[in-house]
Amino acid sequence: MSETIRRRNADTKMVPVPSRSIIPERDLGKMPVLECQHLGIDFGGLTAVEDFNLVVGKTEIAGLIGPNGAGKTTVFNLLTKVYEPTRGSVMINGIDMHGMDTVAASRHGIARTFQNIRLFSNMSVEDNVRIGLHNQVRYGMPSGILRLPAYWKKEREQHEKAMELLSIFGMQDMGDMQAGSLPYGAQRRLEIVRALATNPSLLLLDEPAAGMNPHETQELMDNIIKIRDQFQIAVMLIEHDMNLVMGICEGICVLNYGKIIAKGTAEEIQRNPIVVEAYLGKQKDVGEKEGTEA
Amino acid sequence: MNAKRKKLIYNSVTFGIVILAYVLCSSLYGSMSRSLRGQLIPICCWIVMAVSLNLVVGISGELSLGHAGFMSLGAFSGIVVSGWMLNGFQMENEILRLVIAMAAGGLVAGIFGVLIGIPVLRLRGDYLAIVTLAFGEIIRNVMNCVYASVEGKRLVLGFLNPSLPGKLLLNGPNGAVSVGKIATFGAGFILILVTLTVVLNLINSRTGRAIMATRDNRIAAESVGINVTKYKMIAFVTAAVLAGMAGALYGLNYSTLIPGKFKFDQSINVLVFVVLGGIGNTLGSVISATVLTMLPELLREFSDYRMLVYALLLIAMMLITNTPASRAVLNNVKGMFRRRNLHQTVQATQGTGKEKGGRQP
Numbered sequence: 009m010s011e012t013i014r015r016r017n018a019d020t021k022m023v024p025v026p027s028r029s030i031i032p033e034r035d036l037g038k039m040p041v042l043e044c045q046h047l048g049i050d051f052g053g054l055t056a057v058e059d060f061n062l063v064v065g066k067t068e069i070a071g072l073i074g075p076n077g078a079g080k081t082t083v084f085n086l087l088t089k090v091y092e093p094t095r096g097s098v099m100i101n102g103i104d105m106h107g108m109d110t111v112a113a114s115r116h117g118i119a120r121t122f123q124n125i126r127l128f129s130n131m132s133v134e135d136n137v138r139i140g141l142h143n144q145v146r147y148g149m150p151s152g153i154l155r156l157p158a159y160w161k162k163e164r165e166q167h168e169k170a171m172e173l174l175s176i177f178g179m180q181d182m183g184d185m186q187a188g189s190l191p192y193g194a195q196r197r198l199e200i201v202r203a204l205a206t207n208p209s210l211l212l213l214d215e216p217a218a219g220m221n222p223h224e225t226q227e228l229m230d231n232i233i234k235i236r237d238q239f240q241i242a243v244m245l246i247e248h249d250m251n252l253v254m255g256i257c258e259g260i261c262v263l264n265y266g267k268i269i270a271k272g273t274a275e276e277i278q279r280n281p282i283v284v285e286a287y288l289g290k291q292k293d294v295g296e297k298e299g300t301e302a
Numbered sequence: 303m304n305a306k307r308k309k310l311i312y313n314s315v316t317f318g319i320v321i322l323a324y325v326l327c328s329s330l331y332g333s334m335s336r337s338l339r340g341q342l343i344p345i346c347c348w349i350v351m352a353v354s355l356n357l358v359v360g361i362s363g364e365l366s367l368g369h370a371g372f373m374s375l376g377a378f379s380g381i382v383v384s385g386w387m388l389n390g391f392q393m394e395n396e397i398l399r400l401v402i403a404m405a406a407g408g409l410v411a412g413i414f415g416v417l418i419g420i421p422v423l424r425l426r427g428d429y430l431a432i433v434t435l436a437f438g439e440i441i442r443n444v445m446n447c448v449y450a451s452v453e454g455k456r457l458v459l460g461f462l463n464p465s466l467p468g469k470l471l472l473n474g475p476n477g478a479v480s481v482g483k484i485a486t487f488g489a490g491f492i493l494i495l496v497t498l499t500v501v502l503n504l505i506n507s508r509t510g511r512a513i514m515a516t517r518d519n520r521i522a523a524e525s526v527g528i529n530v531t532k533y534k535m536i537a538f539v540t541a542a543v544l545a546g547m548a549g550a551l552y553g554l555n556y557s558t559l560i561p562g563k564f565k566f567d568q569s570i571n572v573l574v575f576v577v578l579g580g581i582g583n584t585l586g587s588v589i590s591a592t593v594l595t596m597l598p599e600l601l602r603e604f605s606d607y608r609m610l611v612y613a614l615l616l617i618a619m620m621l622i623t624n625t626p627a628s629r630a631v632l633n634n635v636k637g638m639f640r641r642r643n644l645h646q647t648v649q650a651t652q653g654t655g656k657e658k659g660g661r662q663p
């Protein structure tokens with residue numbers, strides 16, 4: 009499976025677009041899902057992200073990598089409007105996100121997972137996904153209280169959709185389990201399912217493979233591609249596992265001290281001396297050390 | 303057992319207990335002592351108060367210390383509307399008047415719920431608790447200054463102005479006098495059923511899940527597009543409406559009522575019901591509100607030690623329901639009755655574990 013992924017990745021032709029980004033050739037005629045221009049944010053005196061320019065194609069799998077503290081999660085927080093940027097602009101499907109809040113970002117098609125898992129851990133797995141479906145399968149409060157026909161119809165629809173989404177990861181039999189009681193890897197997968205339930209056009213995954221064993225990571229890679237193919241959405245992921253990043257990401261963006269130091273395909277990034285210097289060499293050591301410890 | 307069935311059983315048990323209690327009380331009504339009889343309607347009101355506060359504290363996860371304020375608003379608007387209907391429109395039908403009064407109480411409390419919710423729900427945690435406490439006290443102090451009367455068909459309201467024309471219904475700090483005692487136990491029972499239906503159906507619906515999502519993880523809830531303030535507001539205002547209706551019923555059960563009756567210690571009392579019943583547990587709120595409302599009366603015989611015993615019982619109950627050690631004991635006791643059942647559950651969980659292992663080659 010790993011081989012097919014690599015081949016698929018190698019097949020992708022990346023084409024330059026304005027603002028010095030690249031997107032897959034197949035996404036060329038289409039509106040890019042995300043366009044960041046000169047995005048930046050300061051926390052007091054600290055500039056966490058500076059002059060961040062990126063275009064993500066409609067069905068691209070993009071990677072955002074960089075050492076710890078580089079500002080990767082902060083970029084996600086900017087895209088999901090947890091923070092209002094100090095400078096620059098973000099366009100989602102051609103719409104300027106200026107003045108939007110997190111809820112609006114979700115409605116415009118951005119969904120995410122969290123580096124430190126944020127599930128509704130006291131609730132069942134199915135309810136977690138149903139909450140993700142909140143704006144997709146709707147009925148009003150009166151229908152819920154009076155148990156009107158809309159309630160029964162939409163509840164069934166929610167159940168069916170939730171099960172369908174859970175089955176992507178083979179989790180359809182875990183619907184009644186408490187989310188917090190799931191093993192770590194399953195919690196990460198559930199977060200992805202919940203994000204998918206919001207019917208996004210851009211799925212942001214913050215270290216989705218953290219804490220997973222190599223086998224789970226391999227499965228995750230297959231599933232990320234499956235999700236992209238099935239839902240025809242873009243995926244942007246932050247990850248330290250270089251096998252995963254180089255294996256499935258078409259365009260990769262390297263961040264260091266809040267600035268983009270390189271952009272390109274996996275091959276280009278691997279060959280780039282600045283990246284190797286600033287990140288890959290060092291990070292590889294760290295990865296190997298972690299590997300032997302575990 | 304699957305989660306849906308568990309919920310269904312829980313809801314049925316809750317309704318079952320309430321209906322059973324009502325049937326029992328109605329059939330034993332003749333043989334009840336006077337003081338117990340007098341407590342039936344207040345118990346209904348406090349149950350509604352506890353269940354509705356539980357919606358805010360347990361389900362939306364915000365500590366509100368001003369719930370008695372909404373009860374007060376409901377009580378006095380209910381009394382005023384009832385008096386207005388009687389004196390202005392000669393509406394003799396007591397049931398109709400009670401229904402209108404309760405609707406009015408719920409409406410007024412709901413409106414104030416929105417007005418108070420807008421600033422309060424921007425706050426979090428301790429700040430929210432303190433500000434709700436303040437609003438509860440503000441409501442009481444404002445009620446001390448409100449006067450109302452009926453002149454002909456017209457309702458006249460005055461603020462800090464006792465000299466109103468016509469028949470006085472509300473007399474500032476002296477509250478409502480010569481109120482028609484039109485509350486009935488049946489109405490209390492129906493109000494409980496309505497409250498349980500609203501709260502339990504709400505919890506098991508899209509809206510309720512959104513409310514619980516904002517409680518469990520605010521950031522995650524926002525990330526899936528849930529408007530946190532809106533859903534906190536829905537819980538807060540729904541609870542206010544129910545408290546207002548309970549207040550109207552409560553107020554119309556006495557011939558006089560002063561605003562000082564709804565001090566902040568009443569809010570704390572309701573909170574005690576909720577905490578003792580188990581935060582988020584509706585049936586628990588029903589039971590603890592009943593027991594704790596009756597307890598001081600039942601302990602009347604030890605009149606000198608009454609409050610002492612009450613306090614000790616409170617502490618004991620809290621220890622029993624809220625410490626891990628005692629919960630473990632309780633679980634063991636439960637386990638003795640359910641050994642077979644438990645065995646099956648263990649097998650079931652092991653089963654899923656194996657299946658999962660099997661699916662991953």
Ligand SMILES: Nc1ncnc2c1ncn2[C@@H]1O[C@H](COP(=O)(O)OP(=O)(O)O)[C@@H](O)[C@H]1O
Pocket residue numbers: 051054056074075076077078079080081082083
């Ligand atoms: N809310 C915040 N306030 C102040 N500093 C922050 C905040 N969020 C992130 N930072 C800082 O921004 C930098 C980037 O953090 P982060 O985006 O989490 O890094 P990464 O995800 O790449 O490891 C860090 O130095 C961090 O301390």
Ligand SMILES: [Mg+2]
Pocket residue numbers: 080081082123
């Ligand atoms: Mg991070």
